[in-house]
Amino acid sequence: MTIGRPTDEAAQIDYLTEGAPTYLVKVPTQKRARDTFNRIVAAAVDLLLESGLACLNTNAVSERAGVNVASVYSYFRNKESILFFLAEFYENSRVALVAAGADRMLSAPEWASALAEIIDSLVVFRIEHPGCVVVRRAIESLPDSPDFDGASTQQAAEILTRAFSQLSRSVSPGQLQKIAHFYTDTVTATVDRAFSAEPHDSEAIEFLKEMSTAWLAIFLTSGTGPDLIHAQR
Template sequence: MTTEFEAAADIARPLRNPTQSRARATFAKILDAAVHILSTEGLSSFNTNRIAGEAGVNVATLYSYFANKESLLAYLATRFEDKRAASIEHRAEQLGTHSNWEQWFIDSIDAMVDFRLREPGGLAVRQALMAMPHLNEIDRESTRRATEAKIPGLLQIAPHLSESTARTISHIYTLSVTAVLDEAFQKSPHDEQMVEQLKIMTLAFLRNHLTPA
C-alpha cells in the first residue's frame, strides 16, 4: 500500500533527470524561475507558461522534465525540506556529546536561521506547499526526520526520560522552531527579536524536561 509520503514523492519525481551540462543548466533555470515567481508573485502566478517564459525556455522543454506545475512545486518542496532535515540530522549527531546542551540548541536555531538566509525562496516554497494539502506529507516527513534525529542525544542528556517523552520533546521543539522561523522570515530582513525570544522560550521549555527535579 502506497503511503501519503510515497504518493507525494512520486509526484515530485522529474520525468527525466538532466545528465549533460547544457540540460542541467536548463533544469536549473526552470527551478530558479519557479522559485522567483513564487517569491515575488505568489502561487496565483505559478503556471507552466509563466515559469517557462521567466526561465527563457520553451514550455515543451519544461514539460519534458515536469508533467505539470504541481509536480514542479512538489520537487521544489522536496528539495528544500530534504536539505532542511539533512542539516538538522547532521547537527544532531553532536547533541549527546556536546559540552553544553543549552548552547547546542541555541546554535541549532542560529544554524536554521542561516539555512533560511541561504535558501531565500524557501519560505515561498513552504507557503505554496502548505496550500496544497495532498502534498503536506513532504513537510511532515521532514519534521519526522528532524524529530527522530534528536532523540538519541536527548536520551544521553537526560537518561531519566522515556523514549516516548524524548520524542514528544523533540517534536515540539522542531514544530516550534519551524513555525516561528516561518513567521520571522515573512519580512526582510527577518525579525531578529522574534528569533531571540524563540531561544529564550526554547531553553525554558527544555530545562523543565531535561533537568532532573
C-alpha cells in the same frame, strides 16, 4: 544573530543536493543539463515570489528561465510537479540541517551551543531560500497534496528524540518524543513569525534560543523532566 533581508533565489543554487528527487521525469546528470534544470527551478521560485501560484505555469517558467518549454517538460510533468519537487527539496534540506545539528549535540562539549546552531542554520536557510514559505503555502492551497511539512517535522523530531535519548537517562522515550515534537514545532513557528514582517525580528530568534535551551535543560540535565510533564497534563 542579525537577520539579513532575504534575496531572490539565484540560479546558481543546486537543487539536486538533498536526496533522490521523487517528482522528476528524469534527473539531469551532465553539468550543462544540471545548470539548465537549476535555472528552471529558480525561475519557478521567482515567479512564485513575485506573483503567487496563479501565475505559475510551464510557459511562464520557460520564458523566465530562457529555455524552450520542451526543456521544462523534460524534467516536470506540470506545475504541480515543480511545486512538489521544491517542497521536497526545502523539507529535505531542513531535516538535513537538524540532523547535522543533532550530531554536533552529541559531540560538542555543551549540547546547548549545538542546539543554538540548529536554529541559526534554519534562519540562514530561510534567508537564502525565501521561496520555502511561498511554496509551503502554495502546496497547502492544493487539494489532496502531500503533507511535506508534516513529514519533515516528524523526521526532524525523530532525529532529535534519538539525540535527546543520549543526553538524558531519566526521561522515558515516549516523553522525549513529545519534547522533541514540541521543540520542533516551536522552532518552526517562531522562525516563521520572525520572518512575517519587516524588519525581521532578530530578538525573537535570540529569545527562542535562550528559552528553548533553558527549557530543555530541565529534561536533558536535571532529571526532573518526567515530573514536569505530568504536572503540565
